[in-house]
Amino acid sequence: MQETLRLPHTGKAVPALSPTIHLVHVFPDGPSGGNPAPIVVDADTMSDAEMQEIAKTYGHESAFILPAAAPFDFALRFWVPNHEMPMCGHATVGAVHTLHRLNRLTRTRLTISTPSGPVQARIADAAVEITQPPATVTPAPPTDVLEVLGITEQDLAAHPVQNASTSRVKTLIPLASQAILDALTPDFSRIPELCDQLGSTGLYPYAPSDPATQTFDARQFPRSSGYPEDAATGIAAAALAYGLLDNHLINPDRPVHVRQGRAMGKPSRITLRLTPTGLWLGGQVH
Secondary structure, X not given: OEEEOEOOOOOOEOOOOOOEEEEEEEOEOOOOOOEEEEEEEOOXXXXXXXXXXXXXXXXXXXXXXXXXXXXXOEEEEEEEOOEEEOOOHHHHHHHHHHHHHOOOOOOOEEEEEEOOEEEEEEEEOOEEEEEEOOOEEEEOOOOOHHHHHOOOHHHEXXXXXXXXXXXXXXXXXXXXXXXXXXXXXXXXXXXXXXXXXXXXXXXEEEEEEEHHHOEEEEOEEEOOOOOOOEOOOHHHHHHHHHHHHHOOOOOOOOOEEEEEOHXXXXXXXXXXXXXXXXXXXXXXXX
C-alpha cells in the first residue's frame, strides 16, 4: 500500500520530494502474518514531531529513509508511538525491500546508517537479510518476572533467565512448552517497571517448537512502545540466538528459526544465521 503523506491531525502537506508511506508486512509466515511497518521514503523534510505522528497514527514501528554520505547507501531513523528508537530490525528489512521494489537501489548489497551504528544488508530473491553485532549475554537480576507473566517456577525450562543485547537489551525467559507460551496473560501495567529493574527494553519468553530444525517460538512484550505485544521482533530474535548459543541449545553452523506473532493472529518467522563476526537476520516481506 502506498500513500502520499499528509499528516492526519494537522493536515499539513510536505513539499517535494514528498514523503510517501509504504505499508509492508515483514517476516510473514502465513495469511495475515508478519509485523506491519510503515516505511516512509524521502523523509528528509520531516520533523521529529511529524515522524512520531506517523508512528502514532499507524500504531507500529515506523522507518524513515533519508539520504546519507558515502560509504552509506542511505540512512534510517525509527519511531514507535511513544519515542524514537536507535534500531529496528524488521523495519530495516522492510525499508530495504521497499527501496528494492521501487527500483531505487543500484545493487543488492548495501551499507545503511542507523542511530545504533552501521548495518549491512543484502537482497536475495524475495528475502532481505541484515546484520547485527555479537550479543552480550548475562544472567538477569532477580525480579518478579514470573508474577508479572502469571506463571510459576514449574512453567520454566531448565535454563537461566538472561539479558541479551545486540542493539538493545532483551530479557530471555525460557518456558517449558509452547502451550505455556501461548497461554501467557501478562500484567501489562507492570512491564515498564519490571523492565526498568531488569535494565531491559522488553520481555522475550520463548519455548522450543522443533529442536531438529532449530525452530523456537517466542513472544515480545516491549517496555514502552505504545502497544502491548509485537508480532515479529528481529532485534529480540537476534538476542535469543545468542542466548540459545550460550545455553548450548543450538548448533551455530545451522540456521535458527524464530516464530512469533501466532498469539496475535499474525504468524511470523525470522531466520538467523550466526557468523564469527555477528549474525544475519532476515525473512520474507509482503
